[in-house]
Amino acid sequence: MTSGRLKVIVKDIKYESPSVKSFKLWSADDSLLPRFSGGSHITTYVMYNDRLIERHYSLINDSKADGYYQIAVQRSEQSRGGSVYWNDYMKEGDQLEISYPRSHFPLSFEAKHHMFFAAGIGITPFLAMMRELKKQGKSFELHYASPSREMCAFFADLITMYPRQVHFYFSSEKNRMSPKIMENQYIGTHVYFCGSAQMMKEYAAEARKYGYPAKNIHYEWFETQHTGPLNAFQVKLGRSGKILEVPENESLLNTLLACGVEIPYACKIGGCGSCQIDVVDGEVDHRDSFLNDEERVAKKVIIACVSRAQKGIVVLDL
């Protein structure tokens, strides 16, 4: 999928805490880096051990004022390569490709008050969001949990920029952040969480219990949904009986087109539904964002550009 990519060069690497480094990314050619809204992230593409590593990082600065992008990466022991590469190998002057900014964790427009809950490196999206809200004169507060003051990335910046709005919780001082803070807030309050999957699930459940409508609860998932290995699979063209092999890392759509089967298509990323094909038999591994859950169960169709077979052979009505 060739959407646009941006070429950037790394400058100003800085330790924000013993385990977190921040990186400024400038445009590597003369083009302007596009602006971004608070909460946006980019995907970085680096080669490590002959493998292409794609990782998502929140943009933490103010694009309108700065002209560069800044990200912060925590060195994680469970790293599958991304954070190790960034922390141990990336140096100033290195160039890489990144995606355009994506906004999957936007601020609410109608919120009267924003409450941010960050655990560890989960602080990153809130840095840009708070900058924006402060500029607009809007109401917000931050609750930030960290193992200790020393390990707390951006502690000094936060204390300086938002003295009245930030609250810290250091486990070393036996001060724990609790979802109870969300209770008894005024109508129109929106709550945002960024941390481990477990933390976000817990806070979201508590927020529901206090009566927050689902629309008022926001959290950021960094895992792209519906990813998985692109294994080879077989399809049968129900009408002619012909069997086709969809190779590893290739899409059903491209395979059909290559074999001269005319399928309408448009976006090729599973979003528009143009390449929907009726399925006669077999189990589909749905990886699109076009069908809703109900449709996946009720209708027997496959979005050819992204979806694959669960197991066995899928018979198409073609």
Added chain:
Amino acid sequence: MENRELLQTKRAIPDTPLLDRFPFPFKGDSYRYSNDSFKLEPRVLLDITPEYFEEIELKRNILKDRHEHAYQSMPHSMNGQWEILEFIVHEMVTQHPHYFHLEKDGDHWMFENLLLGERQSFTFGDASTLPFEPLDFIGRHVQEDLFYLGQRDGNLYLDAGQLCFPNNWSIGFNIGTPFLEFHKPVPEFYSSRMAEKVLGFLMRMEAGMPFRRPSWTTTVEKMLPVFRESFDEWSPKKKNVTTENAGNLVYLRVEDQRLFRLPGSNGILFSLHTHLISLEELTQNQKWAKQFYHVLLDAPDYMSEYKGYLPYKDKMIAYLSKQIESIS
């Protein structure tokens, strides 16, 4: 300030024949409402055609005479408007450096339209330094109608727009309404839940991957502005169409729509470039004549009614049929 030679305006834009550059909208012999967007390549919004000068003049007259009908904006759209101005000016100077020029000194911009011989200096972000709102300003330099769709709290709203060449809809009414609401009248599209799908698709659009889609109808007489506010002025003209005059009275009207995600405001920039070609000129392309003929034959009444050509559909079909016979 350096003296700039004004381009010989009429000769500046290459005069390619209309038939060679007309965005014919049909792929097959049939047409229905669907999500027929496809990736826009190359990733540019502007399409500067030889009609530039007359269309810009027409647009500016409309904005002068009936501003309320042709331009509307919500107060919170300013952020998005500035982003649109920046986006378009940037494309102008990178894609068409012979036509447009920009000098920047921090936030002080000096924009030059060499085609029209116009200069405007302003402070980026300060609306008081421009004669019009940012979208209203930059729209006056391009042929496209431009819209800002604000994305917030799980919905998409028409937050600002400059609509000088409307196809029978009113921005005065629709401003500020959500996507599903302003598509309510489109038959089958709304009720079949296709509108919801398209809304989902638009909301998932990402920066760096713009989309394009065509929309079409027909217009009686070569009229770009078809205002709903003036319905009683142009609607009676449909009665004038006959099989004999359909060739030069009826025009195929195509809207080349382009959609870009604006990552700064998280909204969508939507442009609409309207092209007109008379049926007579269209039939000079035999393939297109046959295709359009079949599309009209196949078109269900609900669609023909909504698109407005039902009263003279049979005359168009008769005309095209005659043309096709004489060709083959």
Added chain:
Amino acid sequence: MEAVRLKLIQEQRISDYIYVLEVKTLTGSLNFYHGAAEQLRFKHQSFSLPIRFTAPYQEVGMYRIFIDTYFLTDEERLNVLNQLRTHDFQLECLSPLSFVLQPNTQKVLLFIEEIALLESLTVMEMLANLHIDMILLVTDELQITGKQINYKLWQDSMPTAISFQNKDVHFLLSWQKIGTHIFAAGAWPMVDRLKRIAEDVGFSDELFQFKGYGEMTPYVFCVRCYKLTKGNQNTQVQCEHCRTILDVSNQYSKRLGAYLGNIKAI
């Protein structure tokens, strides 16, 4: 499906026209715990009148029924009461209440006009049963006539008179906490006004439920002169300002509070 037969255990007249009936089920059970009905059916006779019911003691098969006899003649009223005291009966034409309790509701603010008394009493019953905090806000008139409502739940809820206009309501709502829901029941103009204020304060759609009574008079936007005239969707109307005849569509603008009126095709 077995028909539900009900029998009166106790009755109480709580105002000039409204009665509360404690009934128990003889056979079968109603599908809903709370709802509305339109008819009382006895073996040989039926009566149409506004009816609401709740189930205070679900396990024991008891129901509390509110009936409004305002539209009956004196004779009919006596007849109904006699029948209730001597025969068992069924409820016909059931439908849900206009208020559905959402999960995790901590508190409900009820704004009530007199015309909505029957519905509102039933909603209050339901909330009291489930121990949900309530604040009862009523118009001046209703506070006065409300003193004549001889019903404990109503009195205990301490109805407060409030002007349903901008300032008072805005102030009250801006102090509410997460977990608060609103129920507005009364004439349509009041409901519409309250909804706008609530939205402005931060009560999104799912936090605001309502029941409107009487005439809904929306507006029509004249596409020629851009001014508003009273009128409804899918009708024809003449613009009050520029006299154009308009075909009113079903397209609605929340911002304008009006349907789009197109110039009529000749």
